[in-house]
Amino acid sequence: MxxxxxxxxxxxxxxxxxxxxxxxxxxxxxxxxxxxxxxxxxxxxxxxxxxxxxxxxxxxxxxxxxxxxxxxxxxxxxxxxxxxxxxxxxxxxxxxxxxxxxxxxxxxxxxxxxxxxxxxxxxxxxxxxxxxxxxxLPTAWLTAYRMLFDKAGLEPGAPILVQGAGGGVTSALIRLAATSGYRVYATSRSETKRAKALELGAHEALESGARLPEKVDAVFDTVGAATWKHSLRALRPGGKIVTCGATSGDAPSAELTRVFFLQLQVIGSTMGSRDQLRRLVEFCARTGVRxxxxxxxxxxxxxxxxxxxxxxxxxxxxxxxx
Structure with a gap:
């Protein structure tokens, strides 16, 4: 073959x-x-x-x-x-x-x-x-589905940040979150990708590292070392970073003082179960999200x-x- x-x-x-x-x-x-x-x-x-x-x-x-x-x-x-x-x-x-x-x-x-x-x-x-x-759906979209609906545990309407718009996981996060009523901020170095993030439903798209209009409840970070500092600083006290990858490297400064003083949570997420894939497929079929x-x-x-x-x-x- x-x-x-x-x-x-x-x-x-x-x-x-x-x-x-x-x-x-x-x-x-x-x-x-x-x-x-x-x-x-x-x-x-x-x-x-x-x-x-x-x-x-x-x-x-x-x-x-x-x-x-x-x-x-x-x-x-x-x-x-x-x-x-x-x-x-x-x-x-x-x-x-x-x-x-x-x-x-x-x-x-x-x-x-x-x-x-x-x-x-x-x-x-x-x-x-x-x-x-x-x-x-089985890898990028399933990863995004678990990160958003399982690991983050947020109610619709919550402000969130998606770092590095443009990849399979991040575009899925933007579409899933926007469709479900979250207020989505997205970042990218590319003006074209920022425009595409807005088309997917992002509330606002900013340059990488830019100051957000507000602190967010959760940051979804697939980038790692290049965005980690910005991710920590974008969170409100008690907020969460949900990470599933480190395409720019996996050894950023942990900034533990900020983590414990602001009671931040760092949550790892990998793929998703077969049952979650089944639910994701049904979600897409029912809502028209593609x-x-x-x-x-x-x-x-x-x-x-x-x-x-x-x-x-x-x-x-x-x-x-x-």
Whole structure:
């Protein structure tokens, strides 16, 4: 079958490690099944994998990709939950299983004509969502859904800040929060991305590091070192930072004095459970909220999407069609 792989690991030039071509068809073990992929979405995780983050050289070549929507073996439209783990080991949540992994870390991923997954990882795709839209949900949108509705625990109308508008998670946060009645502030270095954030429903979009009109109840930070100081200073006393990533580095000054004096909370969040994905899909189907798709490319042109992500030249999701 045709697939996009991490042919090897290259920390300095990750795009040089991208493999494009034939790969063996998946052979599902007991309890697993195959899905014919119709659409798959690109994530920063895929770029990190080429650098060897979460993927070891001995696993290469590895089919990349976490997210997919397609047809199961009976021809039913389905969405793939990307977390390979045991919900029982995680107290009902696969993401807390200490042995969990994502597709494309231990098992081949979704950037291929077919992918093998545990049967329990499939949920029905509603007719209201296209395959391209559905493929955007399992990683970036599910991460945003958990951060906003589970980890932050805020009532609609609360002021929040989304750092670094433009990525898959941040565009999802803006759309989900604005649709649900939160007052959303967003930041970006790019004037174009600030304008797009306003189109998604942000109350106000500011330059990165700019002083906000008010202190917020929660900051959603996927950037890390470059925005951490600003995130702490944007919070009201008792406010929360919810973090799911550190694309600019993971070693900022903790500023513990500010954290304990203002009784701030720092909350980590990773992905979301299969049940949360099911609820997110229903939310989108019922409300008409749809993922922001930057571009759709055939799988054979996947390198273009990787290049755009590496250069930060996108807003929303890149989707590949098989």
């Amino acid at each position: 045709f697939a996009i792989t991490a042919a090897r690991i290259d920390k300095d030039n990750p795009l040089d490690a991208l493999g494009v071509g034939e790969h063996p068809d998946p052979v599902p073990p007991d309890g697993w099944t195959t899905v014919t992929v119709k659409a798959a979405a690109l994530n920063h995780h895929d770029l990190f994998s080429l650098r060897g983050v979460g993927l070891s050289a001995d696993k290469c070549p590895m089919v990349l990709g976490c997210d997919a929507a397609g047809l199961d073996e009976d021809g039913n439209p389905v969405i793939v939950h990307a977390v390979i783990g045991d919900a029982d080991a995680g107290g009902g949540d696969e993401t807390r299983d200490p042995r969990r992994s994502l597709l494309s870390e231990v098992h081949d991923g979704t950037f291929a004509e077919k992918v093998a997954v545990p049967r329990r990882n499939l949920i029905p795709k509603p007719d209201e969502l296209s395959f391209e839209e559905a493929a955007c 993922p922001e798709i930057d571009r759709v490319l055939p799988l054979a042109r996947a390198a273009e999407g990787f290049r755009a992500m590496d250069q930060g030249d996108l807003f929303g999701k890149v989707v590949f069609t098989a």
